[in-house]
Structures are given as C-alpha cells and as structure tokens.
Amino acid sequence: MLQMTHISKVFRTDLVQTHALRDFxxxxxxxxFVAVTGPSGSGKTTFLNIAGLLETFDTGxxxxxxxxxxxxxxxxRSRLRNEKIGFIFQGFNLIPDLSVFDNVDVPLRYRGFDxxxxxxxxxxxxxxxxxxxxxxxxxxxxxGGQQQRVAIARALAGTPRVLFAxxxxxxxxxxxxxxxxxxxxxxxxxxxxxxxxxxxxxxxxRAHRNIHVMDGQVSDFTDFSQAAAARDALAA
Amino acid sequence: xxxxxxxxxxxxxxKNPVLSLLMIGAIGLGIxxxxxxxxxxxxxxxxxxxxKSGVLHAVQLDSWDPNExxxxxxxxxxxxxxxxxxxxxxxxxxxxxxxxFRSGFAVQEPSNKLPxxxxxxxxxxxxxxxMFQVPFIHGGGWDASADRDQQQLVVLTKKTNDKVFGGTNxxxxxxxxxxxxxxxxxxxxxxxxxxxxxxxxxxxxxxxxELYVPFGLVEPLELKSFGNTNGWKPEQINSxxxxxxxxxxxxxxxxxxxxxKTREAYQAFIDQYVSEQKKLGRYPxxxxxxxxxxxxxxxxxxxxxxxxxxxxxxxxxxxAVCLLNIVGLLLSKxxxxxxxxxxxxxxxxxxxxxxxxxxVEVGLIGLIGGLLGLLLAFAGLQGVKQLYRGYERLxxxxxxxxxxxxxxxxxSSLVAGLYPAWRAARLAPAGLLKTQ
Numbered sequence: 001m002l003q004m005t006h007i008s009k010v011f012r013t014d015l016v017q018t019h020a021l022r023d024f025x026x027x028x029x030x031x032x033f034v035a036v037t038g039p040s041g042s043g044k045t046t047f048l049n050i051a052g053l054l055e056t057f058d059t060g061x062x063x064x065x066x067x068x069x070x071x072x073x074x075x076x077r078s079r080l081r082n083e084k085i086g087f088i089f090q091g092f093n094l095i096p097d098l099s100v101f102d103n104v105d106v107p108l109r110y111r112g113f114d115x116x117x118x119x120x121x122x123x124x125x126x127x128x129x130x131x132x133x134x135x136x137x138x139x140x141x142x143x144g145g146q147q148q149r150v151a152i153a154r155a156l157a158g159t160p161r162v163l164f165a166x167x168x169x170x171x172x173x174x175x176x177x178x179x180x181x182x183x184x185x186x187x188x189x190x191x192x193x194x195x196x197x198x199x200x201x202x203x204x205x206r207a208h209r210n211i212h213v214m215d216g217q218v219s220d221f222t223d224f225s226q227a228a229a230a231r232d233a234l235a236a
Numbered sequence: 237x238x239x240x241x242x243x244x245x246x247x248x249x250x251k252n253p254v255l256s257l258l259m260i261g262a263i264g265l266g267i268x269x270x271x272x273x274x275x276x277x278x279x280x281x282x283x284x285x286x287x288k289s290g291v292l293h294a295v296q297l298d299s300w301d302p303n304e305x306x307x308x309x310x311x312x313x314x315x316x317x318x319x320x321x322x323x324x325x326x327x328x329x330x331x332x333x334x335x336x337f338r339s340g341f342a343v344q345e346p347s348n349k350l351p352x353x354x355x356x357x358x359x360x361x362x363x364x365x366x367m368f369q370v371p372f373i374h375g376g377g378w379d380a381s382a383d384r385d386q387q388q389l390v391v392l393t394k395k396t397n398d399k400v401f402g403g404t405n406x407x408x409x410x411x412x413x414x415x416x417x418x419x420x421x422x423x424x425x426x427x428x429x430x431x432x433x434x435x436x437x438x439x440x441x442x443x444x445x446e447l448y449v450p451f452g453l454v455e456p457l458e459l460k461s462f463g464n465t466n467g468w469k470p471e472q473i474n475s476x477x478x479x480x481x482x483x484x485x486x487x488x489x490x491x492x493x494x495x496x497k498t499r500e501a502y503q504a505f506i507d508q509y510v511s512e513q514k515k516l517g518r519y520p521x522x523x524x525x526x527x528x529x530x531x532x533x534x535x536x537x538x539x540x541x542x543x544x545x546x547x548x549x550x551x552x553x554x555x556a557v558c559l560l561n562i563v564g565l566l567l568s569k570x571x572x573x574x575x576x577x578x579x580x581x582x583x584x585x586x587x588x589x590x591x592x593x594x595x596v597e598v599g600l601i602g603l604i605g606g607l608l609g610l611l612l613a614f615a616g617l618q619g620v621k622q623l624y625r626g627y628e629r630l631x632x633x634x635x636x637x638x639x640x641x642x643x644x645x646x647x648s649s650l651v652a653g654l655y656p657a658w659r660a661a662r663l664a665p666a667g668l669l670k671t672q
Contacts, residue, residue: 049666052582054581054582054664054665054666054669055664055666074586074587075586075587075588078581078584078585078586078587079584079586081582081583081584082583082584082585083584087582087583087669089669093575093579093582093669095576095579097247097248097251098247106579106580106583107583107584109237109240110580110583110584110585110586110589111584154583158584166669
C-alpha cells in the first residue's frame with residue numbers, strides 16, 4: 001500500500017538546515033495496522049505528512065497504492081488525498097461552526113458526490129461510530145471522545161484505502177482512548193490500512209507492527225503479529 | 237458548490253460580525269461616494285440623442301471681434317444673429333435645420349378659471365420636432381407655412397396641457413399667450429433630453445420649455461428672447477428692428493447633415509456666405525465657421541465640468557483606499573482561518589477550491605457592501621441636491637446605475653480579495669494542522 005524508498009526531507013531556513021528524514025524506507029502492506037513511534041523531533045510527523053501527501057520530499061521514491069506520487073501536481077495530490085486517504089488528528093480538527101453532519105460532509109463535497117450519495121455515506125459513517133443521533137450537534141456540544149469519533153466518521157465516509165492517525169488518543173482520557181483504539185482496530189479488520197503515529201507504547205503494541213523512528217530514519221521495527229503468532233504456537 | 241460556499245460565507249460573516257461590518261462598511265462607503273459622483277458624471281456626459289448625435293450639427297459663424305476670439309481656443313460664438321440665421325434658413329442643403337431661441341409668455345387658459353401664469357417657451361422653426369425626435373401624444377408640429385405665414389400656433393408639453401386643459405386632447409383648442417389667441421396643434425409627451433444639448437447657452441441641464449411657437453412670429457410679434465444675448469461691439473439699438481439687424485447673437489442654430497458629403501457641401505455653403513458678407517464689411521475675423529456634432533458640442537461647451545471629472549477621479553481613489561484596507565482585513569481574516577484551510581486541504585480541497593470558497597465570501601461582502609453603498613449614494617445625492625440647485629434632475633439613481641453600483645462593488649471586492657484568497661490557498665497545510 002505504501003512503499004517509501006530512500007526518502008529524504010530537509011527543512012531549510014536562512015541559518016539552518018534540518019534533516020527531518022534521511023534515507024527513510026518503509027513498506028506497509030495492504031490491510032496492515034502499523035504504529036510509528038519515536039521521540040519528539042525524530043521525524044514521525046514529517047513521515048506522516050509525506051505519506052499523507054501533505055508535504056513533498058527531496059529525494060527518494062514513494063508509491064501509494066501502486067502509484068508513483070513523486071512528481072504529482074498539487075491538484076493531483078489533493079485528489080489522491082481525497083480519494084485514497086483518511087486523516088485522524090490528535091486535536092480532532094473539526095470545523096467548529098459546522099454541525100457533525102456538515103463536518104463529515106466536507107471531504108465528500110470535494111469528491112463531487114451528489115447530495116443523495118453524500119447523505120448515504122454520512123449517515124452510514126455516523127452510524128458506524130455510534131453518533132447517528134448527534135448529526136445536528138456542533139462539535140462544542142460533544143465530548144472529546146465523541147469529537148474524535150466524528151473525525152473518524154469523516155475519514156471513513158470517503159472509504160479511504162489508508163488511514164493516517166496522528167496521536168489519535170493523545171487528547172483523550174484512558175477510557176475514551178480505548179474506545180477509539182477499538183474502533184480503529186475494527187476499521188482495520190474490515191481491510192483499511194492504518195498507519196498510526198503515537199508516543200504510547202501500549203497503543204503501539206496493539207498494532208501489527210511497530211516502526212521506531214530516530215533521527216529521521218527507521219531505527220527498529222517489531223512485528224507484533226509474528227510475535228503473537230509465535231506466542232500462540234508456544235502456548236499450543 | 238456555489239450555494240454551499242455561500243452558506244459557508246454567510247456563516248463566516250456571522251462568526252466575526254465586527255470584522256465583517258468593518259469590511260462591508262468600507263466597501264459601502266467607497267461605493268457610496270463613487271456612485272454619488274458617478275451618477276452625476278454619467279448623466280452630465282450622457283449622449284442625449286444617441287441615434288442622431290453624429291448627424292446633428294451646431295452651426296457657428298465667426299462674426300466676432302477681430303482682435304479677440306469669442307472663446308478659447310479660437311472659438312466662434314455659439315449663437316447666431318437674426319440676419320445670418322435668416323440667410324442660412326434659405327439653404328436647402330441640410331435635411332432639416334432649425335433656428336430657435338428661448339422666450340416666454342403669459343399663458344391664459346380659455347375659460348379664465350385659472351390665473352394666468354408665465355411659461356417658458358421655445359420659439360423655433362418647424363423642423364425642431366422631427367430633428368430632435370420629440371414624441372407627441374396628440375397632433376404634431378406645424379407645417380412650413382406656419383413659419384412663413386406667421387400663424388399663431390402652439391405646441392404644448394404634456395405638463396402644460398395637463399395644467400391648462402386637464403390632460404384632454406387640446407388639439408384645435410385656443411389659448412392666450414400674452415393676450416393673443418393661439419391654436420394648439422400638438423401636445424408632446426414628457427421629453428427631457430439631458431443634457432439639454434440644443435441650447436447649452438441657457439443652462440446645460442435646464443428643463444425643456446413648456447410650449448413651442450413658430451419662428452415666423454418673431455418679427456411681426458416682436459418676440460423677446462429670454463435667453464443669453466451676446467455682442468462684441470457697441471451698437472445703437474433703439475427699436476426691435478435695430479435689434480434684429482444688430483450683430484448681437486442670440487439664436488441657436490442646428491443643421492441635420494446626414495452624411496459627409498452633405499456636411500462638406502454645407503460647410504462650403506456657410507464659408508461662401510461668410511465670404512460674401514466680408515465683402516459687405518462684416519465678419520472681420522478670418523474664416524472660422526464650424527459644424528459640430530452633438531457629442532463634440534457638449535465637450536466644447538464643457539458640459540461635464542472639470543470639478544466633476546476631478547471629483548470622479550478622487551472618489552475612485554477613495555474606493556481604492558477602502559479596498560486597500562479591505563485587502564488587509566481579508567488577509568487577517570483568511571490567514572486567521574489558516575487551520576481550517578489546512579484541514580480542508582488535507583481533506584482533499586484543491587487550491588482553486590479554497591480560493592473559490594474565499595472569493596465567494598469576498599463577493600458576498602462586496603454585494604452587501606454594494607447595497608449599503610447604494611443607500612449611502614442615495615443619501616449623498618440628496619446632499620448634492622441641497623448643495624447645487626439646478627442639478628435636481630441629474631441626481632437620480634436609475635436601474636442601470638443600481639446594477640453598475642452592485643457590479644462595481646462585486647468586481648472591486650473580488651479584486652481586493654484576490655491576493656488574500658490566493659495567499660490563503662497557497663498555505664502549506666502540513667505545518668498548520670497540529671495547531672488547528
């Protein structure tokens with residue numbers, strides 16, 4: 001699904017150059033749930049921005065769902081984001097003036113769906129996150145967990161191929177965090193690839209694979225699915 | 237998408253009412269000032285007879301002082317004297333031609349129920365009505381014999397007919413002008429060419445006269461001019477006949493010359509006429525006879541004053557200053573919403589879609605500002621009416637100007653919004669999402 005090879009990204013100012021990613025390579029298979037961990041400033045967010053086509057890179061190659069995105073125009077990247085990618089942010093990033101329904105509607109409008117199709121998708125997505133009855137509420141009338149579920153519904157409504165989650169539980173208490181994580185796991189079991197950036201090792205362990213990033217490079221990775229399989233085999 | 241963007245724009249305006257009102261107020265003020273001056277300017281520079289403005293020509297003969305031109309630069313007088321007008325009327329080169337002047341009569345309606353009133357009148361040859369396309373409700377103008385045979389006929393305007401005959405068809409009825417009986421031959425519709433191009437000597441924006449009588453009556457009835465009379469040398473005038481024979485100019489003269497050939501022929505005719513007059517000791521200046529079409533005539537006579545032009549320029553400058561302020565406010569508004577913009581970009585909006593959304597908001601501000609501007613322009617025009625008596629007829633907003641106002645408001649606000657909308661659309665979404 002994601003094939004990044006020798007990606008590098010340098011942020012330049014008049015005085016300094018910061019190598020956010022250097023020779024970064026990563027392959028995420030379709031249907032995987034990958035956690036990306038690492039200390040602050042390690043390059044996790046830059047990786048996520050590049051993977052989510054929000055940022056360009058300097059060198060290397062990146063195939064998203066088999067398509068080389070290295071030289072796409074800004075418009076083409078926007079279309080690809082809209083069609084194939086869903087985002088979940090730590091701060092929920094809902095538009096405060098719009099109702100829950102209208103927030104979920106935002107990416108669908110840019111997709112060009114007609115009103116009937118949009119309504120079907122919005123209602124389906126809100127149903128999926130258990131907020132169908134809150135469609136007319138404003139974000140400020142919802143709890144943090146509910147707001148994050150609206151963000152998940154917004155990401156799901158467009159039926160993305162891959163979901164990028166940046167600290168999705170960072171602003172939630174433990175109970176709500178667990179609910180959100182369970183929801184992500186359920187989405188993943190339905191076939192959506194998930195790449196989640198997190199600081200929380202507990203959350204990372206729930207993923208199939210944990211990629212550890214340090215100084216803009218993949219420093220280590222742990223395959224929890226193989227470990228789990230080995231554990232299961234030993235137990236048997 | 238437009239409807240949705242309008243919905244978002246409306247929400248955005250309501251979210252920050254103070255900023256929105258500031259922008260709407262700035263556009264409204266700019267548009268209000270612009271429309272006030274533009275309304276006056278447009279009506280001043282209006283072509284009052286577009287279908288014929290190229291073929292109607294004011295006739296000027298330079299009978300003036302040998303040492304000093306009548307006007308600068310080297311302009312002949314804008315009116316003719318009696319003798320020259322009589323001579324020119326004999327030409328059959330123009331398709332139509334008219335000699336005329338402003339006069340006035342005491343009008344007495346036949347039943348004597350109403351008190352007599354003073355009415356402004358135009359004393360004119362018969363071609364006036366066809367030449368200047370005067371529309372009639374009843375009857376029409378007089379025929380050539382009326383000018384020749386000194387028939388006491390009159391054409392009334394609708395207003396005068398309403399006043400004297402209660403709006404009925406008065407053709408054939410009699411009324412008294414200065415105690416003489418006149419027969420009504422026609423009633424004109426409301427006809428109000430602005431500017432009053434055919435007689436700029438007596439007020440460029442004056443109302444048309446209230447009735448018309450044949451030019452043939454001038455000499456027998458010794459009709460007096462109520463308009464401007466100018467001369468360049470002292471003359472002994474002891475009788476009406478002395479006045480008619482003097483070099484004093486007081487008659488407006490127009491010729492309808494349908495094509496270049498006729499125009500050339502008529503120019504040759506008047507030059508020939510003046511050359512002959514020179515032999516008789518008249519016309520001491522070099523040949524300087526002019527035929528000037530309507531548009532040029534208004535320009536030569538400075539119908540649009542320099543003040544109006546300067547004011548118009550200043551008002552658009554003021555609008556530009558308002559727009560510059562709006563550019564700053566819009567930049568602050570759009571960049572203040574950079575988090576939302578970044579989110580929309582992340583969710584798949586292209587830069588153009590972000591620009592469209594912002595421009596719709598700017599357009600809405602412009603339209604509301606335009607409506608406010610119209611209210612201010614209306615108030616401004618009332619002020620102009622109070623300040624400048626005689627301009628009352630000019631200072632009215634018509635449907636066309638209302639559309640122009642909204643068009644200018646929309647266009648100027650979109651121009652002002654282009655840069656802020658473009659800047660907002662160019663924001664890199666990656667760095668802004670965390671802070672949203």
